[in-house]
Amino acid sequence: MSTGSPVGSHRVVSPAGALPQAADRLDPNPEIADDEVRVSVERLNLDAASYRQLRTKHGGDGAAVRDEVLAIVEARGKMQNPVTGSGGMLIGTVDAVGPRSPLGLKVGQKIATLVSLTLTPLRITDRLERWDGSSEQVPAAGTAILFGRSIAAPIPDDLPEELALAVFDVCGAPALVRRVVSRRYHSGPTVAVLGAAGKSGSLSLAAAKDARAADVLAVVRDQDEADRVDKLGIADRVAVADATDPLGLAAAVNDALRGRGADVTVVCVDVPGCEHGAILSTATGGTVVFFSMATSFPQAALGAEGLAADVEMLIGNGYTPGHADYALQLLDRHPGLRALFDDRVAGRH
Known part of the structure; x- marks a missing residue:
């Protein structure tokens, strides 16, 4: 791919002219543009309003919650609850950095994304098999894409990853x-x-x-x-x-x-x-x-x-x-x- 839009508009599948957060669907293709970063996903953090809505809808059935999260990501190329409109954030390891990326990230760096999952192209590859649907934090494998104007923070060495994710989610x-x-x-x-x-x-x-x-x-x-x-x-x-x-x-x-x-x-x-x-x-x-x-x-x-x-x-x-x-x-x-x-x-x- 060539250099993309710094706000990610090149990843929008539909509707035409929308920005990623407002889009119905994004392209989560793991091949990156020159100014993008690919992250190997390790854990998602669903925002509290979204998770509560899903748990309530499914009467606390964790398997049903997991299935709906998978269906949302597959349908939309991102995690955006269609009822609350919200998403969350993730942690993972930087997997690839485009030569024109302005984010200053390096391959192998453990990071938390500080932008919403509602605008982050996301692909899940493990069917969330390690998650029982009973918590906001979701062990996951897959890839996510950061744009030129995305934000990310390195995970502090002295802080457990799950704790860092919980803090960064609401910082x-x-x-x-x-x-x-x-x-x-x-x-x-x-x-x-x-x-x-x-x-x-x-x-x-x-x-x-x-x-x-x-x-x-x-x-x-x-x-x-x-x-x-x-x-x-x-x-x-x-x-x-x-x-x-x-x-x-x-x-x-x-x-x-x-x-x-x-x-x-x-x-x-x-x-x-x-x-x-x-x-x-x-x-x-x-x-x-x-x-x-x-x-x-x-x-x-x-x-x-x-x-x-x-x-x-x-x-x-x-x-x-x-x-x-x-x-x-x-x-x-x-x-x-x-x-x-x-x-x-x-x-x-």
Whole structure:
């Protein structure tokens, strides 16, 4: 192949003119263009919203989940859940580097891709035979293609691969939270993180604290999660609430924050229906940051309008310069956070 488009448009099979993420199908041909990189796939990490949807659809039947993931990849040339529209990321070893690739990667290097599987040409060659469908992380063999404008990070030598994958999967969240908290407010704002016991939520708590938020509230779904988050020693307070219950959530946040909404509300819940509650939980003039791929952005926009809510809403796009290194720094600074991720990777919660 000759030099391809740096954004991967040459890999789009249909529809014509689409970019890879919006495409119905990509060409996962392992032959690379001059500016591409081929990765020998070792493990996929399905994003939380996608995995939850698949598990729910199939009633927890792992074999059925595995079969559907295989069918999606075969049909689309990438892993993009047709219901949630989301994918995940992967780790693997660099197998070939085109002579014009600008990514600076070397053959034999173990990396994590920091771009979504929804735009990554992917070919599975082992039928996912080592995966029982019971976890977000998927042992796999195959090939993936990175473009000129893709992003990847070397796997740290001192970090287990599964743990690195779990951290890199959500590393965009803490970096953007830090930016919002530190740049948009002259004095420390109050921050509420919905879904604070999860991967992106717990890192967002740490980032808010690191950015010197005046008050950090962790919102979780039950007492078990409250106890888990409390052990982290990061949040100033913890509230138990159903993020899909708008009035109940707003009441819990207001009670915890002394009668007012949060200046910054961060949504990391991996189920739909949290848009209106997040808006109601945010103070006038505040900011809502949506990180969950379960978010309906029309619901968020129309909901804010219907509630006459003067809030700014941001979409967490998964990329902020330096996001991978920052997430690893937070993990290193907070032993409790590392333990939470270790438990999550081991399937202990």
